[in-house]
Amino acid sequence: MSKSPKTFRPKARVPKGLRDLSAGMVRAELRMLARIREVYERYGFDPLETSAIEYADALGKFLPDEDRPNEGVFSFQDDDEQWLSLRYDLTAPLARYVAENYDGLPKPFRRYQTGSVWRNEKPGPGRFRQFTQFDADTVAAPGVAADAEMCMMGADCLEALGIPRGDYRIRVNNRKVLDGLLETIGLGGDANELTRATVLRSIDKFDKLGRKGVELLLGTGRKDESGDFTKGAGLSPSQITAVADYVGSGLGEGATTRKRVLESWRKIVGASAIGAEGIDELTEMDALFEAAGYGLDRIEFNSWIVRGLGYYTGPVFESDLLFEVKDEAGNPVRFGSVGSGGRYDGLVERFKGVKVPATGFSIGVSRLQAALELLGKLDLEAVAAPVVVLTLDAARMADYQQMVTELREAGIRAEMYLGGSGMKAQMKYADRRGAPVAVIEGEDERATGEITLKDLILGSEMSKEIADNTAWREGQPAQVSVPRARLVEEVKAILARHGLHSGLHRG
RNA sequence: GCAGCCGUAGCUCAGCUGGUUAGAGCGCUAGAUUGUGGAUCUAGAGGUCCCCCGUUCGAUCCGGGGCGGCUGUACCA
Known part of the structure; x- marks a missing residue:
């Protein structure tokens, strides 16, 4: 029995016979x-x-x-x-x-x-x-x-x-x-x-x-x-x-x-x-x-x-x-x-x-x-998920914005992470979105003028064979460091490897 | 509309003849791992036990009504 004063809470539910379409x-x-x-x-x-x-x-x-x-x-x-x-x-x-x-x-x-x-x-x-x-x-x-x-x-x-x-x-x-x-x-x-x-x-x-x-x-x-x-x-x-x-x-x-x-x-x-x-x-x-x-x-x-x-x-x-x-x-x-x-x-x-x-x-x-x-005849997966640019440093949002804009101008479906969580959660987010590529620019990369591109599709396949978590993480599978200036070309190359054209449609 | 069955966490379900703080698995959030998706371990969040009325000292459990879901049937412009 709740002793607190009643606050009205509407029940979140769709009316009968109606539905939301994802x-x-x-x-x-x-x-x-x-x-x-x-x-x-x-x-x-x-x-x-x-x-x-x-x-x-x-x-x-x-x-x-x-x-x-x-x-x-x-x-x-x-x-x-x-x-x-x-x-x-x-x-x-x-x-x-x-x-x-x-x-x-x-x-x-x-x-x-x-x-x-x-x-x-x-x-x-x-x-x-x-x-x-x-x-x-x-x-x-x-x-x-x-x-x-x-x-x-x-x-x-x-x-x-x-x-x-x-x-x-x-x-x-x-x-x-x-x-x-x-x-x-x-x-x-x-x-x-x-x-x-x-x-x-x-x-x-x-x-x-x-x-x-x-x-x-x-x-x-x-x-x-x-x-x-x-x-x-x-x-x-x-x-x-x-x-x-x-x-x-x-x-x-x-x-x-x-x-x-x-x-x-x-x-x-x-x-x-x-x-x-x-x-x-x-x-x-x-x-x-x-x-x-x-x-x-x-x-x-x-x-x-x-x-x-x-x-x-x-x-x-x-x-x-x-x-x-x-x-x-x-x-x-x-x-x-x-x-x-x-x-x-x-x-x-x-x-x-x-x-x-x-x-x-x-x-x-x-x-x-x-x-x-x-x-099972409904084609549900014909649109590729966006490339996700991780936002690891709140003071550098402008840099991330610039990267996303470059990708978008190249016709690549892309977004920067807009949530408030740390790197692990951001990777999880990219994974759950089905993103083909994660773009990482943290302190290390910035020091060298490079960015890290992680091929999430390839990584997902590789993860099936790795049992040990430490090895899996330290091995940093399926990722490459490339010069910041080559962002668009390198992302395109990874997408092409998976038969994705510009990230907008599957090939 | 009519008939039958059903209604406990986001999901799938436990729950004592009616007795104090209602549980599990999965999922979710986070930590273990100064910056890396899976697995593992740990912690946390999340519930008006569908609603109302009644019976009772006491109801998630019993009774009535309502609402909702599923199935059949009716209707289908």
Whole structure:
């Protein structure tokens, strides 16, 4: 029990679902963004930035009310009492931007955008409350060529990020096909809207639960591992069979080509006008994929891709990683899609009252990065640490400053030690920083007009063979004395020996 | 949101049927070594035992509530 008066000490902790990114992670993300940007630029998209905060009503759907102002989005009230929200994706702000600037934009309007988005929901593996997305969208393009382009570009991005062909798949479906299926089994019309939503959500879970699980969800319901029960759609046995047959139709021996998949779907939903339209659209996309040489190893038609309800109106697609990801403990982690998109013809209409067809693709950069990190495929060490100039004499700081400046002017990443500890600690600091070279100028050196350069990379290797500390220190391994005037050249020589160019990048 | 498990130093964890000063390993800071990274030895710093309420003479331990974490599920714009 503390008897001292209470002093308030805030607990230092990052809010849940949010995280700090250290140097390696930030650099890794920047590199990922650069690679995606290159692909988007090559496809002819232009950058756009919009604000992170929007009026809540402009984002739509999640209008905060007094009781539950934070359902899904982070919202707060401005001075004038208007509700503001942190953007939860980059598409809704795009719709606002397009509506606001409609007359001045070239149409079709093609833009890419990256940035943080925020969602007030439960975090999970690779799922954060603040995360980075990288979107490309084409607005005012009615034909499915725009959708096909998104799929191919998505594949290009994943490969540009170092994911080999075959380790990912762009999975494509069409909401019109799903609507056709529902119509075919007698679930058309306004009265069945809720049931339709439940059926679509069940189909979406095929990947996770398999045919058996989906059939339970379509029927009476399903109990999960924790004993929690999910209510089913309550379909009849024949309806369940029809849906399950459709979901299974894109798989296995029947799916040797995309055309085959479309043929089997046409048999199931072709009688419905909307279903036939959806299949015609996918047929057209297939022709474009073929013309561009994007085979089944990159893009497939997939019956269980549904995506969010009440949003997409035509082709929908997502990119999935096909290999298993395991966490630190070796348990498999289910990562969800690392990119997704589709056609949304109604978003701009909210503002303008006229339909503006649009399609887009969004890469979940943070989630993809988390997956690559667990795979050990994230390149974390591509920037060389700075050369460290030791500061052994407080009265000679100007000399050290001069050395650092010379190195920097030569394009070498360098810093002088700015802490308050002695030489041993300074060496430890240089070591921990991963510095390739330590520059030492103490009394001894100054007397002779020389400086000591210590090759820390070489020294680290040599230390493995030296058992005795005294010998290790007295031997002063991997260090040379050189004239002060040759500082830059000699440091460069050591860096070159380790394949480092100027200390800025690894060779 | 719902369900299950969990919550003790920076990290990984001990801890007596509820009893006075809560421990270890690793890590951190420093000394041994007038100016040298690893190893070794030594010392030091670091804890409202998640929070609140209750039971009790007394709670890190028992009960209730809350918060947080993990897993499953729901949702995923």
